[in-house]
Amino acid sequence: MSTRRLAFILGGVLFVAVLLGGFGWAVWLAIPEPDTRHSATSPSGERTIHIFEVCFEDSCVHQAVLELPSVEGPIAQLRCGIDITATEPQFEALDVAWGPDENTVDVTYTNADGQSDGFTLDFARDCVG
Incomplete structure (x- = not known):
């Protein structure tokens, strides 16, 4: 050659x-990178939830990703929709309380203005894999 x-x-x-x-x-x-991101691990250590938001000029998108053990591999991820209407980041501070069977979480959050609110995620109802 x-x-x-x-x-x-x-x-x-x-x-x-x-x-x-x-x-x-x-x-x-x-x-885009998330404006805020929070993670919490269940008391058993088998599940982790990542809660984040991405804000644009006129709206914010709020999502959660649940990671849990999978029979096919190391981790399965489920996406969970969060119905919050906001134009500014809301998750300045966030607290997660796991349900007794670890199939639900109660989330309480505080925004930058100090206002608190919350929601409950039921993984069977709110999340898709």
Whole structure:
């Protein structure tokens, strides 16, 4: 194989790698980081809930992710919707109380203005896998 042909092939591979790296970097930067994120582990240590919110100019999205043991692998994740209407972050401080069977959580939160509110997540009702 000639040196010229080898240089062309290596240059093409390098060009594709830079192109894909640049695209991946742009996608990574486009994904917003949560404005707030809180985690709590159940008393048994088998379940963890991550509660977070991402705020945009005119609204915020509130989500929870429940991690629990899976029969198919190490961890199963369930996404849980949280119905809160807000334009500013609400989870300045957050307290999680697990139900006795660890299938529900009562969440109490305080926003930056000091106002408190709360909600209950029933994993069978509010979460999908």
